[in-house]
Amino acid sequence: MGFARAFGVMVYRQLKRFVKARGRLVMTLAQPIIWIVFFGVGMGSVFSFSNPVAESFIKQVFGGLDYMTYLTTGVVGMTVFLGSFISGITVLWDKQFGFLKETLVAPAPRSAIILGRSFGDTLVVLLQAAIIALVAKAVAPSINLAGLPAALAYGLILGMGLASAGIVISLRMTTPESFQVVMNFVMMPLMFLSGVFYPLDRLPLWAKAIATANPLTYAVDGVRYWLTGASAYGPLKDLVILSAISAVFIALSVWEFRRATLD
Amino acid sequence: MSDIVVVEGLMKRYGDVEAVRGISFRIRKGEVFGLLGPNGAGKTTTIHVIATLLRPTAGRVAVAGHDVAREAAEVRKRIGIVFQDPSLDTALTAYENMYIHGLLYGLGGEELKKRIRELLEFVELREHANRLVRNFSGGMRRRLEVARALLHRPELLILDEPTIGLDPHTRARIWDYIREVQRAEGMTILLTTHYMDEAEELCDRIAIMDRGRIMAEGTAEELKSLIGSDVIIARFDRPACFRDPPIKECRELPDGRVEMVVENAAKALPQLFDAARASGLRIVEVSYRRPTLNEVFLHLTGRELRDSPSSTTRPPAFMARRR
Ligand SMILES: Nc1ncnc2c1ncn2[C@@H]1O[C@H](COP(=O)(O)OP(=O)(O)O)[C@@H](O)[C@H]1O
Ligand SMILES: [Mg+2]
Numbered sequence: 210m211g212f213a214r215a216f217g218v219m220v221y222r223q224l225k226r227f228v229k230a231r232g233r234l235v236m237t238l239a240q241p242i243i244w245i246v247f248f249g250v251g252m253g254s255v256f257s258f259s260n261p262v263a264e265s266f267i268k269q270v271f272g273g274l275d276y277m278t279y280l281t282t283g284v285v286g287m288t289v290f291l292g293s294f295i296s297g298i299t300v301l302w303d304k305q306f307g308f309l310k311e312t313l314v315a316p317a318p319r320s321a322i323i324l325g326r327s328f329g330d331t332l333v334v335l336l337q338a339a340i341i342a343l344v345a346k347a348v349a350p351s352i353n354l355a356g357l358p359a360a361l362a363y364g365l366i367l368g369m370g371l372a373s374a375g376i377v378i379s380l381r382m383t384t385p386e387s388f389q390v391v392m393n394f395v396m397m398p399l400m401f402l403s404g405v406f407y408p409l410d411r412l413p414l415w416a417k418a419i420a421t422a423n424p425l426t427y428a429v430d431g432v433r434y435w436l437t438g439a440s441a442y443g444p445l446k447d448l449v450i451l452s453a454i455s456a457v458f459i460a461l462s463v464w465e466f467r468r469a470t471l472d
Numbered sequence: 473m474s475d476i477v478v479v480e481g482l483m484k485r486y487g488d489v490e491a492v493r494g495i496s497f498r499i500r501k502g503e504v505f506g507l508l509g510p511n512g513a514g515k516t517t518t519i520h521v522i523a524t525l526l527r528p529t530a531g532r533v534a535v536a537g538h539d540v541a542r543e544a545a546e547v548r549k550r551i552g553i554v555f556q557d558p559s560l561d562t563a564l565t566a567y568e569n570m571y572i573h574g575l576l577y578g579l580g581g582e583e584l585k586k587r588i589r590e591l592l593e594f595v596e597l598r599e600h601a602n603r604l605v606r607n608f609s610g611g612m613r614r615r616l617e618v619a620r621a622l623l624h625r626p627e628l629l630i631l632d633e634p635t636i637g638l639d640p641h642t643r644a645r646i647w648d649y650i651r652e653v654q655r656a657e658g659m660t661i662l663l664t665t666h667y668m669d670e671a672e673e674l675c676d677r678i679a680i681m682d683r684g685r686i687m688a689e690g691t692a693e694e695l696k697s698l699i700g701s702d703v704i705i706a707r708f709d710r711p712a713c714f715r716d717p718p719i720k721e722c723r724e725l726p727d728g729r730v731e732m733v734v735e736n737a738a739k740a741l742p743q744l745f746d747a748a749r750a751s752g753l754r755i756v757e758v759s760y761r762r763p764t765l766n767e768v769f770l771h772l773t774g775r776e777l778r779d780s781p782s783s784t785t786r787p788p789a790f791m792a793r794r795r
Contacts, residue, residue, distance in 0.1 A: 218575040225572075226563050229604070307559035314523055315576040316548035471525045472486065 215317035216325035223296075223329025234337070237295075241288045241341050245281055245348060248406075253277040270408060272439040278352060281345030282436045283405030285360065286367065286429035288338045289331075290403075293368035294396060296330035297375020297462075298388055304379065313469060323376060323466040324459070331368030338364050342436065356435035363431035363451060370424055370455025373462035380465050404429045404441065427451040476501045476628055476660050477522060482531035484517050491517040493684035494531065499628075499662055500677075504654055507664040508671040508765065509681035510777060515664035516556055518681075519630050522662070523553050536627060549577075552626030554617045556633045556664075562606040566597055566616050569605060570623060577624035591619040595649060611642035618649055629653065631663040635670060643670075650674055668765035668777050680769060687772040696763045702737035703767045704744065706730050706758040714747050726774050729757075731767075 227233065256267045256276040271279040303309040312322050338361060346352045378391060402409070402416055403425035409417060420426050431447035434440035440447070477499035484492040492514040499505040507515045520526040521533055524544040532539065538546040561569050567588060574584040592598045595615040605613065614634065621629060634650070635643040651674070653659050665671050671678045672692045679689040688695055699721075707729045713722040714732065718740045721733040734740040737760035748755055761767060769777040 214578070215576065218572060221575070222561070222564075222572050225568060226561070229563050306562055307555065307557050308561045310525065310555055310559045311561075311573070312576075313525055314548055314551070314553055315573075316545055316578070317576050470527060471520055472527075 212318050212321040215315075215321035216328070218317070219312075219322050219325025220329035220332070223326055224332065227329075227333045237288070237292050237334075237337055238340060240291070241284045241337075242344060244284050244287075245341075245344060249277055249280045249284075249348065252280065252406075272408065272433075272441060274433075274437055274439050275349070275351070278345075278349040278437055279433075279439075280406065281341075281349045282352065282433040283403075283429050285338050285342050285345060285436070286364065286425060286432045287400060287403075287405045288341050289334050289364040289368045289428065290371055290400065290425045291396065292334035292337055293327075293331050293371040294375045296334065297327065297372040297377075298379050299330075300326075300376045301379035301382060301385060301388065305385075310471070313471075319467045319469070320463045323373075323462055327369050327372035327376065327459070327462065330372050331365060334368050334372075335361050335364050345436075352436050353438070354436075356437075360432040360435040363428050363435070363447065366448075366451050366455050367424055367428035370451075370458040373455070373458040376462045377458065377465050380462075380469060399423050399425055402426075404433075408441070410441070422454075424451055424454040427454075474501050475499065476536055477505075477662065478532070478534045479518070479522070480532045482518065482521060482533055483529045484514070484521060484526060485529045490684055492521075495679075495681070495684070495686045496531075497679050497686060497689060499660060501660055502658045503676040504650070504661040504663065504674055506671040506675035506678045507662070507681050508666070508668060508675075508678050508769075508777070509664075510666050510775070512683075513666075513681040514684040515666075515681055516632055519553075519632055519662065519664060523551055523630060524548055550627040551630055552621035552624065552628070553630040554614070554621045554632060554634055556636065558613050558617065560605045560613055560616060560620075563604070565602050565604055566592065566608070567601040569616065570620055573620050574623050579624060587623060591622055594622075594652075595619045596645070611638050611645075614638060614642070614646065615649075618646065622653065625657075627660065629659050629661045631661065633664055633666070635665070635667070647673060666777065668769065672765055678765070680765075680772060682769075682773045682775075688768065692765060695765060695768045698768055699733050699763045699771050701735050701763070702733070702740075702760055703763050703771075704732040704734060704737050704740065704758065704760040706732065706744070707756040708748065709754040709756055712748075712751065712753055714744065716747065718743060725770065731770065737761075 253276045258264050258267065268275060300309065315322065339357065342354065342357055346354055382388065398419065402420040403423050409420045409426065412420065427442065427447040427450045430441050431444050431451065434444045475498040480496050481494050482492055483494050495518065507518060509515055517526065521528050522535060522540060524540050524547050527541060534540065535547045536550050540547050570588040570592065571584065574580070574588065592601050595618055597612060597615055597619065600612065605616065608616065635646050638646065650661065654661060663674065677689065677691055678695060680687045680695065688698060711724060713724060713730055715722050718734050719732045723731050725731055741760065745755065766777050
C-alpha cells in the first residue's frame with residue numbers, strides 16, 4: 210500500500226469526521242470571534258484617541274497598525290495554533306475509543322497515516338482561519354485579503370507542527386486530565402507570549418525568551434505581514450524559523466507513531 | 473507449509489507482570505483454533521503479539537511464514553482482527569467505517585462498494601449502513617467489527633472474546649457468522665474465549681490457557697479423554713479420598729470437594745456410597761457429569777471455568793435464520 214494513498218485515506222477520514230461534527234465548527238469559530246468582539250472592541254476603544262499625536266504613538270507601538278487590525282490578524286494565527294493542537298490531542302480519543310488500534314494493524318505506512326491525519330485536521334483549521342480572516346476584515350477594513358493565501362501557507366506550517374505536537378503528547382499521555390494541565394500551563398502562556406495581543410519588544414527578558422522559542426510568534430508575525438504589511442522579523446525569517454520548529458514536531462510524531470505499540 | 477501461525481516459546485512481560493510465560497502452538501490452515509482460559513490468562517496479550525501490536529519479550533511468532541517483529545507489514549496484510557474492546561470510529565456511519573477500512577487495505581472502486589454491501593447484509597446491518605455507529609448497540613457494533621475484519625478477505629481471522637458482554641441472541645448470531653465464514657471461505661480462525669461452550673461449539677482445536685501458560689491442547693474430545701469417562705464430584709464431612717476400583721483417580725479440590733474419575737458413574741456411585749459408609753464418612757453432596765471442558769480445566773488447574781450466560785436456550789430467531 211502506497212504512502213500517498215494511505216495519506217489520502219486519513220485526510221478523507223479527518224474531513225469526514227469534521228463534516229459529521231458540525232457542532233465542532235461552531236465551537237472552534239466561537240472562541241476567536243469572542244476574542245475579536247469582546248477583547249478587540251474593548252481594547253480597541255482604550256487605544257483609540259481623537260488626538261492625532263496619541264493616535265500615531267499607539268500605531269507606533271503596534272507596528273504601524275491600529276489595535277483592531279493588530280489583534281484580529283493575530284487571532285487568525287491563534288485560531289490555527291489552538292485548533293490544530295486540539296485536533297492532535299483527539300488522538301487520545303482514538304486511543305480511548307479504540308480506533309487507534311484499527312490504524313495500528315492496518316498494512317499502511319504508519320508515517321502516512323499520522324501525517325495524513327495531521328494534514329486533514331490542518332485543512333479544517335485553515336478553513337476556520339480563513340473565516341476568521343473574513344470576520345477580521347469586517348471590523349478592521351485595512352486588512353489586505355489578497356495576502357490571505359500566503360498567510361494561510363504560514364498557517365499550514367504552524368498547523369502541521371501543532372497537530373503533530375498534540376499527537377506526540379496524546380500518544381504519551383495516560384489520562385485525559387493531563388490535557389487540561391497542558392492547555393493551562395503550556396498552551397495559554399504560549400498564546401499570550403506570541404504577539405497576538407501585544408508586541409513582544411517591551412516584555413521582560415524571560416518572557417521574550419519564551420516568545421522567541423514559540424512557533425506562534427513567527428506564524429503570527431508572518432500572517433500579519435501578509436495581511437497588513439507590518440512585521441517585526443520579516444516574512445522570510447518567520448518562514449524559516451516556523452518551518453524549523455514545525456519540522457521537529459512533525460518528525461517526532463512520525464517517530465513516535467512508527468514505534469507505537471499497545472504496551 | 474500448512475501451519476499458518478507458529479508460536480514458539482513466546483514470552484511477554486509488562487514491567488514485572490509476566491502475562492505470557494513461554495507458550496508454543498501451531499495453527500493449521502483452515503481450522504478454527506481456540507485459546508480458552510479465564511480472565512488474565514494472557515489470551516489477549518498472545519493475540520496482540522500475533523497481530524504485531526506488541527513486541528514479544530522472548531520467543532518467535534510467525535504468520536504465514538512472516539516474522540511478526542521483523543515483517544510486520546506482511547503480517548498485517550494477511551490478518552483481520554476483532555479486538556476485545558471496540559475499535560470503531562463512532563463519529564462515522566457503519567458504511568464509512570467499512571469504506572475507510574477498505575481503502576486502508578488497498579481496496580477501492582465498485583468492488584469495495586459491492587463487498588461492503590454484501591458484508592453488511594451478512595451481518596444484518598444493511599438497513600443501518602448510514603447510521604452513526606455512536607447510536608449502535610453493543611451487539612450491532614460487534615457485528616460491524618466482524619464485517620469490517622472480513623472486508624479485505626484475510627487469510628487469518630482473529631476474534632478476541634467475540635461474544636463477551638453480548639446477549640444470548642446476538643451471541644448465537646455471531647456463532648453463526650463464524651461457522652458460515654469458516655464453511656464458505658475455509659478461512660483460518662483464531663479465537664479466544666473464557667466460555668467453554670463457545671470453545672467446544674466453534675473450535676476444531678483448543679489450547680487451554682491459564683496464568684500465562686498453555687496447560688493442554690487438542691480437540692475437545694482429546695482434552696476430555698485426558699480425564700477418562702465420567703467425573704464424580706463429592707463433598708464428605710471430612711477430607712478423604714478413595715482410590716480403589718472402580719475409581720481410577722481421586723484428588724481433593726481447593727474448595728474442599730473431591731474429584732473422582734470413573735469409567736461409568738451410574739455404576740460407580742453405589743459402590744462409592746458403600747465405601748464411604750464403610751469408612752464412617754458422611755457424604756454432604758455428590759454429583760456426577762460427563763466430562764466437559766470445565767472438568768478438564770478443573771482437573772488441570774483446580775479452578776472452574778464458566779459457560780456463557782444462558783446459552784442453552786437458543787432464541788427462536790436463530791432457528792428461523794435463512795442464510
Ligand atoms: N498493558 C498492560 N500493562 C500491564 N499489565 C497488563 C497489560 N495488559 C495485560 N496485562 C496483564 O497481563 C495479564 C494477562 O492479560 P490478558 O492478556 O489481557 O489476559 P486475557 O485476555 O486472557 O484476559 C493480566 O494479569 C493483565 O492484568
Ligand atoms: Mg482478553
